[in-house]
Amino acid sequence: MPSPRRMHLAAFMNAGPQGTVGWRHPDAGDGFLTAAHYADLARLLEDACFDLAFIPDALSVPRSLGGTFDPAVRWGTGTPRLDPMPVISIMAAATRHLGVAATISTGYQEPFNVARSMATLDHLVGGRAGWNVVTSFQDAEAQNFNQDALPPREARYERAEEFLEVTTRLWDSWSDDALVRDKASGVFGRPEDVQALDHVGRYFKVQGPLGVPRTPQGYPVIIQAGASPAGRDFASRWADVIFSSQESLESAVAFATDIRQRAASAGRDPEQVKILTAATTVVGTDRADALARHEAFVQLVEPEAGLSRLAYHVNVDLTQYDLDGPLPPLEEVGVEGHYREVVEFAEREQLSIREIGRWYGARTEGDMIGSASEIADTMEQWMDAGACDGFMIQATHVPAAFQDFAAAVVPELQRRGRLRTQYEGATLRENLGLARPERGEWRHRAASALPTRAATDQEA
Template sequence: MHLAAFLNAGPQGTVGWRHPDAGDGFLDAEHYVQIARILEDACFDLAFVPDSLAVPRSLGDTFDPAVRWGTGTPRLDPLPVITIMAAATRHLGLAATVSTGYHEPYNLARTFATLDHLTGGRAGWNVVTSFQDAEAQNFGQDALPDRTARYDRAEEFLEVTARLWDSWSDDVLIRDKGSGTFGRPEEVSAIDHDGAHFRVRGPLGVPRPPQGYPVVIQAGASPSGRDFAARWADVIFCSHESLESAVDFARDIRARVAARGRDPEQVRILPAATTVVGSDARDARRRHGEFVDLVAPEAGLSRMAYHVNVDLTEYDLDGPLPELEEVGVDGHYREILEFARREELTIREIGKWYGARTEGNMVGSPTDIADTMERWLEAGAADGFMIQATHVPAAFGDFAGEVVPELRRRGLIRSDYSGTTLRDHLGLRRPEPGEWRQRAGSQRSKELS
């Protein structure tokens, strides 16, 4: 079982900052150092920091709810955050979210290659195409491009980035002080890319990363997102309201990966798991109930509107959630719709639930939670889990101190790190130079060649 930690570089979740045991240090380096050390002591594969490039305005076209309730803001730049965490650890993988919509391939390839070198091969990139109009409005656009256009740009972005990582062979550097020869220029090549979105000459100014390509994480749940993930992702982060939907998703993803000529065993599927640990099931429900009591419906709606990129104030809040055509994070929307229809909730009631939802039904004793995780693994729904804490750092400490020993007792997770890179931790092989051709697809790779 692989374990990753989902960690905001800012307030955790909807009301995690309100919890009596929550730390107040999200603007301090020591806050992230403490969390990194908890995770490494528990032998987590990686810590993963999400991001967005705007203060949300999705509810009522104003940032008032986001600031008032602390939902989706503030967001520190995740790259300095994971760099601080990397400096405090020796094994823990560190992944940051960077959007293909509002960055350039050369800068991103350089940054992540540098981070991979400086951490000894522990870097990961969570690829997003952005999902809020508020982000577009910070970069000269009135609204996000449609999903097809965003993924077209993302496809080319990944192709260019991978080619830049491959623009140095693994054998360039000689550093012979006697002869004065530093490297083999014949082992470095320009990429001379001229595409629909990018013109990049290359080569990259950084040698090929220790991992070949830093680990690529993706969370696409729409059909286009799943296709993109099947081509490019090493790790797929997802969210499900039921075991059945998780199994269906995993089967679909593995079939798409195989159809692209990739080995499904070289892709890790990590569903979100929000854990609430108690001495027994009753105690865990009590703890979760105390957390639910902190959630105002408006705070939950603010967070939900931020994720689905839809102004919910346009609808009757005491009526049902309608079928929406275009949403931000499709996976979250489908999960919400599945639960709301089953429970016959109004939009206002959904807000209360969404503000304190526990993904994966992981509320219980350490044994209960381990039972649920084991059941998901055996059903083929997961290769591990993305642990989401209700509040930090205490909830990560609860999981590490109480659930991890139970998982180790069952032989489901490691007791020590056996490799050095994030790919080692995940059991993923190092990509060969030129592997971008296979991932890009036959027609596109011919164009780029």
């Protein structure tokens, strides 16, 4: 009988207050402005054998609800957010095995800066760095960077495409053995093994080479969460890890199947694209106890707080609609995956916009509410159905919800042979089961190197 397929675990955690009202929970810590808070969380996750900690980010205080940042500040939705790079550096310094990933937007950075920062971090932490690539989805972000509004989705992905090509070429500008460091001869490196880029494109002009040698992982692990057709095309070619947010097992299976087909069409091994789906866990002694804990959390949510979070995610001012009526179809949204989740759930439950707000403020993705055994059962069901390669665990509040998961669910998964009991690899790639990219791997991922685009469908 074959061994059960092991799952990968990542922790989805803000560099700031957790979720919509996580800060209100009686067991929530209030140290998100301190280094010790993140170092302690990192050690907790490493003791539980998580693959990585993943920090989302945004470059604005949300103004999506009513055109003002008042709701975001009043309810603590989407703000404040610390710069994730110093935060993950602290987390990496506190651990030996845990991978750390930061979100950086291709919309408001330069490839050279990102390539340099990520390569430096990957060296300093021994090959445990990851980059969550986003194209940004908020007009408020654009307005912090000399723009009046967010560029169209097509333009954002076009810029991101060139950004990734330039960044990976910069990581490849040194060969793995370019450094000699021969004290006797005085030869430090081989110039013939270092290459300039001389890139001239639509968005970027970069001479190169990078001033940082090739990293332990070749490329830091690339993470992406594209849910629109353009986003899925981009993610299936570039990403090593894809973060999926789904309302049901059926939609999760459909997403994973689509991504694997796109990866294969782009010439990649689908097994080298790891899909981690969101799972908000609420652990109790049994399901009744877990449901009572969740209901107590729901009661902390003011509908406006949930609507503030939803408006931020879809980049649409929901106050323009009747809040006691149904959510109308939205043509252009920020985060496609979250919007599809909302539509699926709201139509099934016949919710008004106001009711959606309360639900969204305390939503638990993946129906992971129950005893440790019940949560493990659900995780196994999703894994065995082909919905994912593991889970992005989202805590309702920190550190207590992560502590509950680590103390109860992790041992149950390990008992079933679904989760490692110790780290096997030295790098994040090795622990995720990902191959180290050879120099020049960018040619196999860039759209410019493909005869045709991997995706032919239109934007939904």
